[in-house]
Amino acid sequence: MTTLLESCQIAPPPGTVADRSLPLTFFDIIWLHFHPIRRLLFYKFPCSKPYFLESLIPKLKESLSLTLKHYFPLAGHLLYPLDAQKKPIIRYVAGDSVPLTIFESTNDFDNLVGDHPRDADAFYDYIPQLPPIITDIESNHKLLKVLALQVTLFPGQGICIGLANHHAVGDANSIVGFIRFWASINKLGGNEEYSNLPFFDRSLIKDPIGIDSIYWNQMKEIPLKLPSFPLPTKRVRSTYVLNESEIKKLKDLVLAKFPGFVHASSFVVTAAYVWSCLTKSQTPGGQETIKYNDDEMEFFLFAVDCRARLDPPLPGNYFGNCVSYGLGKIRHQELTGTDGFFMAAQAIAEEIKNRANDKEKLLEGAENWVTEIWSLKQKRVFAVSGSARVDLYSADFGWGKVRKMETLSIDGEDYAMSLCKSRDYEGGLEIGLTLPKLKMDAFAVVFAHGMELCHNT
Template identity: 40%
Template sequence: MATTNNHVTVLEKCRISPPPNTVGQKSLPLTFFDIVWLLFHPIQQLFFYNFPHPKSHFIATIIPKLKHSLSKTLQHFFPFAGNLLVFPSSSKKPEIRHVDGDSLPLIFAECDLDFNHLKGNHPRDCNLFHPLVPRLENAFKETDDIVKIPVFAIQVTIFPNSGFTIGLTNHHSLCDARTRYHFLMAWTSIARHGTDDLFLSNDQLHPFYDRVIQYPTSLDDMILSLPPIQTIDESYRVPELVQHTDRVRATLVLTRTEINSLKKCVLVQVPSLEYVSSFVVGCGFVWSCIAKSRVEVEGKEGEYEVEQFGCAVDWGARLNPPLPPTYFGNCLGPIVATTKTTLIIGDKGFPAAVELFATAIREGVNCKEGVFKDAEEWLERVLQDVPTMTVAGTPKQNVYEVDFGWGKPEKYESISIEFGSISVNAGKESSEGLEIGLWLPAKQMDAFISISKNELENMHSVS
């Protein structure tokens, strides 16, 4: 046993590479959509799997299977084993490069916490989850002109006789949720079947590496000229999770029936909308309930005169021409709704929040001037100094389909919502439902649960 951290003991640290002589040296230039994420936090996911067997069985069966299948997967998704290269002293764009011998860190660990408690939906101490997701390794200088930044890490943690978790951490410049989901679908397919034959036969899983996004080169110049990127050196670090004494995470599950009740309520009060998606109505409901719970606990409505709610929209299908579905990388643009807090905490706060969010999305995706009309203002819009809640995840990629061969996940947690987000994913019991992950102070979480429960009951009784 190597090291111990809180309730987690490291059993093995290893590095996984693609099979020898299968990748060689390859480079993937970053686009504006990738480079911008150098300024933001990594993405951290945690999957819970039932495994009612002792640690010895885990070591003998699960570890070899994961190592073998991961290596085979990296043969096709080489950037996950590569490094992000930044060239601070030149105008050259960053790139992800793989050379023979590159690898990613894979940690196997053991935890003595209550597996069933952690995988629940009820409020749980957020600090308990931190040791279950790996940190990205530190940046380092390859030469005076090149800084290397590791982009991916995996940790698998056994809870003897109960289950295990798979924690993933990726630098956001590596890829977005869509690409990461394609990687997981390939890895799970190879793990279930023992070979990559089925993966190779399915063109819908093959990553598309060509840089075909057409956008103004001025966007590259703008993002590369920002001081935080110009001054990147070996001291570069992505933000890390912070210990909090009063924060908890919980999951709100909205069934299809509840979502339909919410939609009916909105369309009755705001008939001009005509249609709202499950995603928009779920986000609007949570946005309103979070604002109400904050004001109820803090009693400081006036201090939050203006606030924002935003999400990242996948522009891939909206480009001309549209991107291939398996394009590797990022292609996201921000949508931000701004309002006065008073508008979303009153009796009609929920419909108002949905209308604001739906309008922001509609105006953003239907912009006649095109996707890049105000791209130079994206960062300014996202980083405004006002309370902002954003969305991580998407119901379009069903996290409960990540099955390595021992069954679907029992629970999914987006750990990186602790950087200021909620997570929105397809439900476990039904993909037509939603699971919304939250991270709030404990007293505010209690208020949120009470408020959301009462509002759902009232809407259901009316409908």
């Protein structure tokens, strides 16, 4: 059982942030109608309810307020114009704040932070909903909060921090930067000079052909709404970890198959292995009864951070969205065949080489991204949330490393995984999946069998 203890609003310290608005670039506008991003951070930190309420919560509120002084857009609103001749913006005005809820749970903390299959619905007790959209007739806009937070105590066991954010305010790099900054202030205090503060200057993103207007014209007639939690999910949630040695074995197999293979990165081999295992486990011979056309195309969709790839490059602390995408393509028969893993690795690596790592092609055809993504809706697409560079396990609020991170956003996708650095293995990667139980059981068998063959090679 989970019980509400407090609801409050946290704002930057009074007088520390001037009223300010930020335009949305085409990197932001493309996410206007995307579902909220939902993350959970579990900390093993046994404490009593009085200590939690009297010591930890006041400190969390204070450190969050100090953090919002620098990350002010997260306290503001997305302003969605009712007049389609105008464009949406992110706006902060004095008094804006972030909703924070405090809960207590008597549920089994240790079960939640395991890697084994767990009921995916059980995690929604710990994630906040973004507040309802408000129609402001005076300003002729719809107002949408872009961030909501929840802190849940498991007495004598641990703490969970839940975040829900609208994707238009920032990508994973931006939100992870916010979380790590908040954690640092909570642990170390807020009386020092900080480096690597968020950078908000949109003028460095060049848009000579007006891609932002092209996107807005394609989206402005779509009603703005917040999707509810995808409950019941009818899924289980499991975690799979590949350590550095296992990833090296996968790389060695690829290089042995394709001498001179370029881009045999940890991301490429991990994504290819999961993609091929998942597809094989859900075709005849596994638990899946649906038959697929051998010539049907399978797609692998992944985000590409453009900050360092733009000309001129953006600083790594740029706050907002700055991602394009890659789309690996392969025929179903090739992906489920004996060499499925190798073919998947080749398809992903080729996309990185020819699109993601080619500065001249990085934004080529960007004006068509919205229609390209929409065209995939009826296709077999395996998407990845996060990246091999995402490191939230080191976000220490003073309670030690994160015990477990979960990305609930993938519950809203038919076919997706989360990816991040491993908590326990330097150089390792952690994969999160949510699937119906029979499909997860089938995947687990194929995944384990493949790794056993890998170890024996």
